[in-house]
Amino acid sequence: MLADILPPKVAVRELRGDPPGVPHHPQETVHVASALPQRRAEFITGRHCARQALRVLGVQPVPIPKGDRGAPVWPAGVTGSITHCAGYRGAAVALRSDVLALGVDAEPNEPLPEGVLRTIGLPSEHAMLSALPAHRGIAWDRLLFSAKESVYKAWFPLTGEWLDFLEAELTIDADAHGFSARLLVRGPVVDGVRWSTLRGRFTVRDGILLTAVAEPSVSGR
Ligand SMILES: CC(C)(COP(=O)(O)OP(=O)(O)OC[C@H]1O[C@@H](n2cnc3c(N)ncnc32)[C@H](O)[C@@H]1OP(=O)(O)O)[C@@H](O)C(=O)NCCC(=O)NCCS
Known part of the structure; x- marks a missing residue:
């Protein structure tokens, strides 16, 4: 799917x-030593x-510790990104010379729990969601949530800063299976250009909804 x-x-x-x-490294599992199974x-x-994907890139499958604010x-x-939800685990990696920022997020294709949309969605996004085609079997509110999480996972390694759910305004293009996120805060300067928008794509299959943001480097374009 990814x-x-x-x-x-x-x-x-x-x-x-x-x-x-599955083999694992003590430098990694120390972070989940007291976690539930x-x-x-x-x-x-x-x-x-992630290590299997690194192999495809020709990169040694090294340990991937947990860093600042949970980022691998x-x-x-x-650069890379990891996601998991019930029934799905996935990782995506790329050379920074090709891709500068990467974020992936998996969610069950089910409506958000009561009240969540109010806290993560801007008024303009509420209006957009109600205009999206209901008959496609896509939980659009969950898609919005997932897309925002993918945006954050791409944003954080570049900036080292928090980005609130209400600090990016998303537009979903149902037909193109894509979305764009207009940053409502000052974006990072990358390769001499200030980013104001991040773009991503989505897919839905077998009860899983996936979103991904990948911003190519100048040389990778
Ligand atoms: C970090 C966050 C995005 C993770 O999403 P999630 O749906 O809870 O969980 P997922 O399984 O999809 O992803 C978890 C993985 O994200 C990665 N991750 C965690 N923090 C991260 C960060 N700051 N930056 C990048 N990746 C991060 C980790 O690999 C983690 O898995 P691991 O702990 O097993 O290594 C979410 O918990 C969060 O804090 N969101 C609030 C910020 C946000 O989304 N803002 C929206 C801006 S528009």
Whole structure:
């Protein structure tokens, strides 16, 4: 699914469950030493997916510790993103010479719990959601949430800063399976250009909704 919504230079790996006996590194599992088994399993499988994707890039499958505010610490010259939800684990990685910012997010294709949309959506986004085609079997409110999380995962490694749900205004293009996020705060300057918008794509299959943001580097365009 991830390969459908990311550029070809991004290597991806996905699994629908947690295979037993996956090798893991103590530098990583220290972060989930006291976590519940399910959290530990998703953490280990997510990193397993990431290392398999790194192999595709020709990068040594090194440990991927947890860094500032939970962001994975990728090997030098690499950017990436990890996601997991019930029944899905996935990772995407790319060389920074090709892709500057990467964020992926998986969610169940189900409406958000009562009250969540009010806290994560701007008035303009509420209006947009009500105009999206209801018959396509897509939980558009959940898609909005997921797209914002993908935006944050792409944003954070570039800026090291928090980005609130209400600090980016999203527009979803149902037909193109895409979205754009207009930053309502000052965006980072990357390659001499101030970013004001991030773009992404989405797909929905087998009860899982996936969003991805990948901003190419100047040389990767
Ligand atoms: C960090 C966050 C996006 C994770 O999303 P989630 O749906 O809860 O969980 P997912 O399974 O999809 O992703 C979790 C993975 O995200 C990655 N992650 C966590 N913090 C991160 C950060 N600051 N930057 C980049 N990636 C991060 C990690 O790899 C994590 O998995 P791991 O702990 O097993 O390594 C979410 O918990 C959060 O804090 N959101 C608030 C900020 C936000 O989304 N703002 C919207 C701006 S428009």
